[in-house]
Amino acid sequence: xxxxxxxxxxxxxxxxxxxxxxxxxxxxxxxxxxxxxxxxxxxxxxxxxxxxxxxxxxxxxxxxxxxxxxxxxxxxxxxxxxxxxxxxxxxxxxxxxxxxxxxxxxxxxxxxxxxxxxxxxxxxxxxxxxxxxxxxxxxxxxxxxxxxxxxxxxxxxxxxxxxxxxxxxxxxxxxxxxxxxxxxxxxxxxxxxxxxxxxxxxxxxxxxxxxxxxxxxxxxxxxxxxxxxxxxxxxxxxxxxxxxxxxxxxxxxxxxxxxxxxxxxxxxxx
Amino acid sequence: xxxxxxxxxxxxxxxxxxxxxxxxxxxxxxxxxxxxxxxxxxxxxxxxxxxxxxxxxxxxxxxxxxxxxxxxxxxxxxxxxxxxxxxxxxxxxxxxxxxxxxxxxxxxxxxxxxxxxxxxxxxxxxxxxxxxxxxxxxxxxxxxxxxxxxxxxxxxxxxxxxxxxxxxxxxxxxxxxxxxxxxxxxxxxxxxxxxxxxxxxxxxxxxxxxxxxxxxxxxxxxxxxxxxx
Numbered sequence: 016x017x018x019x020x021x022x023x024x025x026x027x028x029x030x031x032x033x034x035x036x037x038x039x040x041x042x043x044x045x046x047x048x049x050x051x052x053x054x055x056x057x058x059x060x061x062x063x064x065x066x067x068x069x070x071x072x073x074x075x076x077x078x079x080x081x082x083x084x085x086x087x088x089x090x091x092x093x094x095x096x097x098x099x100x101x102x103x104x105x106x107x108x109x110x111x112x113x114x115x116x117x118x119x120x121x122x123x124x125x126x127x128x129x130x131x132x133x134x135x136x137x138x139x140x141x142x143x144x145x146x147x148x149x150x151x152x153x154x155x156x157x158x159x160x161x162x163x164x165x166x167x168x169x170x171x172x173x174x175x176x177x178x179x180x181x182x183x184x185x186x187x188x189x190x191x192x193x194x195x196x197x198x199x200x201x202x203x204x205x206x207x208x209x210x211x212x213x214x215x216x217x218x219x220x221x222x223x224x225x226x227x228x229x230x231x232x233x234x235x236x237x238x239x240x241x242x243x244x245x246x247x248x249x250x251x252x253x254x255x256x257x258x259x260x261x262x263x264x265x266x267x268x269x270x271x272x273x274x275x276x277x278x279x280x281x282x283x284x285x
Numbered sequence: 286x287x288x289x290x291x292x293x294x295x296x297x298x299x300x301x302x303x304x305x306x307x308x309x310x311x312x313x314x315x316x317x318x319x320x321x322x323x324x325x326x327x328x329x330x331x332x333x334x335x336x337x338x339x340x341x342x343x344x345x346x347x348x349x350x351x352x353x354x355x356x357x358x359x360x361x362x363x364x365x366x367x368x369x370x371x372x373x374x375x376x377x378x379x380x381x382x383x384x385x386x387x388x389x390x391x392x393x394x395x396x397x398x399x400x401x402x403x404x405x406x407x408x409x410x411x412x413x414x415x416x417x418x419x420x421x422x423x424x425x426x427x428x429x430x431x432x433x434x435x436x437x438x439x440x441x442x443x444x445x446x447x448x449x450x451x452x453x454x455x456x457x458x459x460x461x462x463x464x465x466x467x468x469x470x471x472x473x474x475x476x477x478x479x480x481x482x483x484x485x486x487x488x489x490x491x492x493x494x495x496x497x498x499x500x501x502x503x504x505x506x507x508x509x510x511x512x513x514x
Contacts, residue, residue, distance in 0.1 A: 027353050027399040077350045078359065081341030088337075092369030094411050095337065098362035105354045147407040151354060 023150015026109065036116035037242055038153060040127040043161035044206050045184045046172035047224040053125050055232050060121050065243060068115040071125030075106035086183055093138045100131045101148050128152045129217060133209035156242055159235060160210060160219035166203040168225055296376035297501055298413055300387035303421035304462050306431035307483045313385050315491045320381055328375045332386035335366035346442055353398035360391055361408050372413060388412045389472055397464035398448060416501050419494060420473060423483035425463055
């Protein structure tokens with residue numbers, strides 16, 4: 016069990032009590048493969064018998080749809096966007112993350128407050144202001160930052176995925192350049208700088224995202240395994256009560272080679 | 286750094302605040318008519334009016350998705366959109382902006398709902414400081430009486446039913462409004478709100494309001510009267 020610790024002012028009306036689960040954050044800029052790793056980790060954890068909740072930015076019941084609609088129109092002001100993200104975050108924190116942690120789940124989150132803070136900084140928001148707003152955030156058990164050494168590398172990843180450049184991912188609202196590619200490079204450079212700055216402040220575990228997917232996946236598992244093992248109260252699959260001798264679930268084992276290869280293939284062909 | 290509070294725009298921003306049923310919207314409408322007839326460019330900005338946020342708010346109210354924190358944050362999002370779209374541009378252009386409810390509404394309501402006082406104030410750091418903020422103060426029984434007679438049914442969040450203070454809507458509304466009133470009273474000196482006694486006749490209140498607003502406008506005209514060299 017771990018004490019709840021918040022970055023700043025805790026949520027109102029919250030009972031600060033020890034929780035059994037683990038909050039694990041996967042952070043990184045656009046195109047570093049965060050969602051692929053979240054999916055791999057989820058399979059790995061579940062096959063080892065741990066209950067997993069995965070969540071990510073703009074996936075709240077309350078504000079997710081509103082943000083998507085507002086982004087489509089490209090008419091969102093900078094402050095408005097910041098606060099919309101904060102609303103989305105608070106809703107997920109209160110209604111998904113905290114209940115799951117209390118119930119002993121491993122919560123995997125694709126981005127946390129750091130992406131929102133980085134985007135805010137790059138858009139000229141007062142750093143003090145944005146940190147105070149996100150003071151309601153629970154301090155995670157671990158933050159893994161998938162770091163790409165260059166913005167050009169990110170651009171290659173985005174192209175390889177076949178998605179092409181998106182208005183917001185390219186930071187077109189900032190007016191940094193005239194076309195999506197130049198703007199993407201300029202914007203992602205700024206974000207990379209912000210993430211590097213936050214690495215020390217928030218104690219990120221930095222992983223080189225330019226390495227092969229398989230290597231990153233096993234590095235993640237190596238770092239996460241000890242976190243999970245010491246959490247004996249984590250929700251595990253329990254045999255029906257009629258079975259008298261409770262068989263222990265075998266300790267977490269890395270996913271098999273085909274699983275990783277498959278994921279790699281999926282990412283390439285996606 | 287985006288922090289509008291300290292900027293000086295040529296325009297003027299007047300806001301009205303007070304509990305539900307204090308008559309502040311009536312007063313603001315009268316002020317608007319007067320300023321229009323005097324030939325000023327006047328813009329109106331209402332609480333909870335951002336088109337970008339509207340659907341989310343409506344859905345969340347209907348489905349009761351709010352917690353005190355998300356209620357506070359979504360209203361701040363709405364307010365940010367108003368600030369960026371409806372408030373700053375006219376102020377920069379030298380117009381008059383009239384706001385029906387401003388940040389003090391959030392401070393009063395959110396704190397009454399249990400949000401941290403300092404956190405809510407930090408949240409709204411980006412807001413423009415008003416030229417003058419009028420606080421229409423009506424005693425609790427007067428305000429609740431006005432609301433009860435004007436509305437057949439109180440809404441869930443309006444009545445503070447999300448807080449579980451009471452199962453009875455009217456009772457819950459009174460408790461909520463009482464807390465809000467206390468917050469307003471303590472903000473009078475904190476933010477220098479201009480107190481208007483909302484139990485006075487409507488025209489008396491309007492005369493007081495026009496007198497004060499007029500002072501800020503004359504000052505503005507004087508500035509303009511200085512010939513540029």
